[in-house]
Amino acid sequence: MLLALDVMGGDNAPAETCRGALMACDRFPDLEVALVGTGSRVAPLIAEASSSVAKRLHVVNAEEVITMDELPSVAIRNKRKSSLRIAMEMVRSGEAQGCISAGNTGAIVAGGVLVVGRIPGIDRPGLGVPLPAIDRLRMLIDVGATVRSKPLNLVQFALMGGLYMRHVLNVADPKVALLANGEEEIKGDDVIAQARDVLRKGPFTFIGYVEGKDIPVGPADVVVCDGFTGNILLKVMEGLGEAVYALLREEMGQRILPKVGMVFMLPMLKELWTRFDYEQYGGTPLLGVRGAVIKAHGRSKAPAIASALGVARDFVLKRGVELISREITQGGM
Amino acid sequence: MLLALDVMGGDNAPAETCRGALMACDRFPDLEVALVGTGSRVAPLIAEASSSVAKRLHVVNAEEVITMDELPSVAIRNKRKSSLRIAMEMVRSGEAQGCISAGNTGAIVAGGVLVVGRIPGIDRPGLGVPLPAIDRLRMLIDVGATVRSKPLNLVQFALMGGLYMRHVLNVADPKVALLANGEEEIKGDDVIAQARDVLRKGPFTFIGYVEGKDIPVGPADVVVCDGFTGNILLKVMEGLGEAVYALLREEMGQRILPKVGMVFMLPMLKELWTRFDYEQYGGTPLLGVRGAVIKAHGRSKAPAIASALGVARDFVLKRGVELISREITQGGM
Incomplete structure (x- = not known):
């Protein structure tokens, strides 16, 4: 399973976000993580990963970062090369099954709606x-x-x-x-x-x-x-x-x-x-969008990031999107 | 200064409410308290008051009590002989300058509007x-x-x-x-x-x-x-x-x-x-009504009731109603 991690989001990015990815890959042998962020900063942070972990880490370069004080919907629309947007596009395309970010909450919600997209029938996530x-x-x-x-x-x-x-x-x-x-x-x-x-x-x-x-x-x-x-x-x-x-x-x-x-x-x-x-x-799911989109706390350190990755993995394994989709269709809402 | 106390309101009424009135009168020599409630229950509870306090306590009999589970606006309208309603009518008539109750919050708010009345210009308290x-x-x-x-x-x-x-x-x-x-x-x-x-x-x-x-x-x-x-x-x-x-x-x-x-x-x-x-x-003022109306916590014991009486006294001494009334008129709201 591939999850996309916005390694640039949060107060302790990218050092702790990268370390969190390593911890999660160590914990879950079935997990692969796309580390979306400034490639030159990410590379040295994962240099020490064991070979079994390293082969499951994929650096995806992103040239922009959405900061905490940006207008969420404007930022997600305009910053097409931001780590958050790219991570979300990987979910939209089906390349990744979920994404995790400790960044701007509003931008995660806006991206969930605008980039990942809502589950049909869901009015708001x-x-x-x-x-x-x-x-x-x-x-x-x-x-x-x-x-x-x-x-x-x-x-x-x-x-x-x-x-x-x-x-x-x-x-x-x-x-x-x-x-x-x-x-x-x-x-x-x-x-x-x-x-x-x-x-x-x-x-x-x-x-x-x-x-x-x-x-x-x-x-x-x-x-x-x-x-x-x-x-x-x-x-x-x-x-x-x-x-x-x-x-x-x-x-x-x-x-x-x-x-x-x-x-x-x-x-x-x-x-x-x-x-x-x-x-x-350490993970707050954004429910109602077509993928596992997990918001981690802005102050997350590595264990919280690893935990958020675990939450996303769980959501995918339990088929969270399908469960919601089926209930909405059958319940007729 | 005369304040009306709904001695039947709250979890510890009337024993603790009456004891609170005694404490307050002991603390504030200028204070007189109308103890509004079931007279036969109140009398023994204030029997031990010192003479200097006793002469400032006035039992006002009330045959009904508004309970915690009653619909506030209905109760305040229909229970005309309730301790809360009578205490509030004493404020409306000017006989008392304020009232205190540890009873049904909704009924206190409803009574503040329907019985005591709003300060002109105030939309809602x-x-x-x-x-x-x-x-x-x-x-x-x-x-x-x-x-x-x-x-x-x-x-x-x-x-x-x-x-x-x-x-x-x-x-x-x-x-x-x-x-x-x-x-x-x-x-x-x-x-x-x-x-x-x-x-x-x-x-x-x-x-x-x-x-x-x-x-x-x-x-x-x-x-x-x-x-x-x-x-x-x-x-x-x-x-x-x-x-x-x-x-x-x-x-x-x-x-x-x-x-x-x-x-x-x-x-x-x-x-x-x-x-x-x-x-x-121990006192939450209901601001915007024509008198000092103070809600005490439902679980108030005597010290909290005494404190609520002190809050009401303070509000009267500082001319709270006039201050609000003047600001509303001058501010043109």
């Missing part, structure tokens, strides 16, 4: 982030592909999230819910209420509305919201974690006793930390 | 929660009074939040921002973009869009969003805190070393905790 929550993995979808959503979009996010949970993450009976400002039927607005009426008919177990507090611990496996809300939520959660960590460190720096305490607590905290570590879940 | 963030207090407005907002609503939330920050919380130059899915101008939607164009003209320092990560630490003192988003955000933050706490406790219960560590860390953690303790900030 959704970014579904697997959230390492307290008790188990949950998916929050959409976290920013579609700013404001119509009822149809919410329904399709629910459908795609449910399929992903069941077939890729192996949750036998995923519970699907709509995020609202309360659990009662009178909550939400017209858009959400209309989506609810459709989702009640299946095909997944639909548990109605859930509230914000149900994201870290709650009954739903798939929490559906519009991209505006999802984006803000995701960033609040990230921001809170970092803020608390920074605060603890600052306070700790000035004291002795807490440091002593920390030594005793460290093994437990480390273990807990792994439950929330995005490097282990 | 906003619930502005003072968030004890990492570095300082921030206000998030609206957290649920107005599910979906027009540009005018967002502008008025910004205005009211700014005034509250400046005059009640004494932040000389409050920075106001709109919450969006990114900082760039192209983010947000039409509603937010239109609000931005108005807010640029003042009267507060407007810093544009902020993202979710800027809520716990960031440049804004007042973060403005629609009630749907704000409600979900607030509940996610609450939920995360509780989930992490539960998780730590569970892990701790099974181990020895972390417990030892905790003993060393406890003083620091306790000090940090006070920064996030809603009991100290």
